[in-house]
Structure formats: C-alpha cells, structure tokens
Amino acid sequence: MSNTKLDVRVYPIDEPKGGTRAFASVSVEDLVAIRGIRVMEGSNGLFINMPQSKDPKTNEYHDIAFPVAKGLRQEISKAILDEYKVQMREASADKFADRKPSLEEGLRNGAAKAAANAPAPRTGAMPKNADVAV
Numbered sequence: 001m002s003n004t005k006l007d008v009r010v011y012p013i014d015e016p017k018g019g020t021r022a023f024a025s026v027s028v029e030d031l032v033a034i035r036g037i038r039v040m041e042g043s044n045g046l047f048i049n050m051p052q053s054k055d056p057k058t059n060e061y062h063d064i065a066f067p068v069a070k071g072l073r074q075e076i077s078k079a080i081l082d083e084y085k086v087q088m089r090e091a092s093a094d095k096f097a098d099r100k101p102s103l104e105e106g107l108r109n110g111a112a113k114a115a116a117n118a119p120a121p122r123t124g125a126m127p128k129n130a131d132v133a134v
Contacts, residue, residue, distance in 0.1 A: 004075055005029050010039065010083045024080045034065045039084050048077050
C-alpha cells in the first residue's frame with residue numbers, strides 16, 4: 001500500500017511515565033481517522049499501539065481500530081514514529097536554545113569577547129626623556 005495519503009498528528013507527553021511517550025492520530029486517505037494511538041518505548045525501541053479496550057471477562061486487551069493490511073499498518077507506524085522523532089529533535093533544539101549558559105560557559109564566552117575587543121598591544125619603546133604623568 002504505497003502512496004497512501006496519511007495525515008499524522010503526534011502529541012508528545014511532557015513528562016512520560018511508564019512506556020507511553022506520546023499519543024497520535026492518523027487520517028487515512030481522508031476516509032477514516034484513528035485516534036488514541038500510543039507511541040510506546042519498549043526494550044526493543046519505539047513502537048505504536050493501536051487504540052484498545054479491555055475485555056472485563058478475560059482481562060485481555062483488544063484493538064478497537066486497526067489496519068487490516070500489514071503494509072498499511074507498517075506505513076502508519078513509520079509515519080507516526082518519524083513524526084514523533086522530528087518533534088523530539090525540535091523540542092530538544094528548543095530546550096538547548098532557551099537554556100541559559102552555565103557559569104563556566106559564561107566566563108569562557110566573556111573572556112573570548114574581551115580578547116576579541118581588546119586593543120592591539122603597542123609596539124615600540126617610549127623615549128627615555130619623555131615626561132609621563134602617572
């Protein structure tokens with residue numbers, strides 16, 4: 001199922017607890033939308049969980065909505081995980097840009113600026129009999 005039109009939205013969790021890292025929704029070909037998809041992190045990395053409900057009799061979880069075709073499931077999974085990774089990179093870059101420099105970085109940057117703006121050292125000797133007011 002290549003060239004499937006997917007509109008993916010990912011909503012990362014600011015302070016994730018457990019394995020859930022984000023929620024997502026996807027619209028397939030402007031025909032059907034699936035909400036409540038979870039981006040999970042497990043021992044083998046990131047994966048998605050389709051929306052589920054718990055059977056009260058068996059205590060088992062069953063997918064409520066899911067792609068029947070394996071290829072479509074793979075496309076949806078890849079699109080969601082790719083969008084999640086993009087958002088995490090952007091969030092990381094934003095945090096770095098907003099972060100204040102440490103004291104050490106501030107001192108190092110200040111010293112570099114001072115060195116760049118320092119006047120050039122004088123060359124040549126002063127005359128021996130010059131009157132210099134001190």
